Amino acid sequence: MKLKAQIPNLFTMLNLFSGCIALVFVANSKFEMAFFFVCLGIFFDFFDGFFARKFNVAGPLGVQLDSLADMVTSGVVPGFVMYQLMLNTDVFGPESYWPYLGFVITLGACYRLAKFNIDTRQSDSFIGLPTPANALFFSSLPLINSAFYDDDFSDVIYNKWFLLVLTLLSAYVMNAEIPLFSLKIKDFSFAKYKLQIFFLAISALMLIFLQVLAVPLIIILYVLLSVGNNVVNKKASV
Known part of the structure; x- marks a missing residue:
């Protein structure tokens, strides 16, 4: 070989x-380092596909390995982060079984990855939130609380209902039939890629000024822009 x-x-x-x-x-509970290695894993995830296409060696083995690796980095890790966040709530605590619901994120990611492997519609864009984006969202939450700590903000991050809603919403959005625009820019046509360029520019500014707080906001912005773009395209096609 x-x-x-x-x-x-x-x-x-x-x-x-x-x-x-x-x-x-x-x-x-070393969430800063956990976030770093999630980012590193996503970096490697990008380049495995890049080199597979460059060397024209993409195959079924690589597809399966990619999903199995993503299942850990972008599936188990964010579920475990949510489990730990729920453990830190005053309501749940270490004796409660509620924190195990954090792994609903992992179940949603597993289903998403299995669907992705057999869905031919997602070769150039996505339907539903990709698991790496979901992993970045949840692994950044503890960092936001540390960087912008105040009592009101902490009350939100460690509110049981907020965490439960986020968990269920995550599993849904990863598997929802929501087309998300592609971030692959194949040429420098502003007219063709104006939405992507706008999104990337705003994301860069948010990272500069908001730092780690920008991470979940960028993910939310990506979904909202995609939904808005879908509505515009649907009206234009009528």
């Missing part, structure tokens, strides 16, 4: 390894 055919799989394994390390940090 040619060495270059294994390069994408190597990046997939690095994604999985990053996810495993992130889990260890989540278990020890």
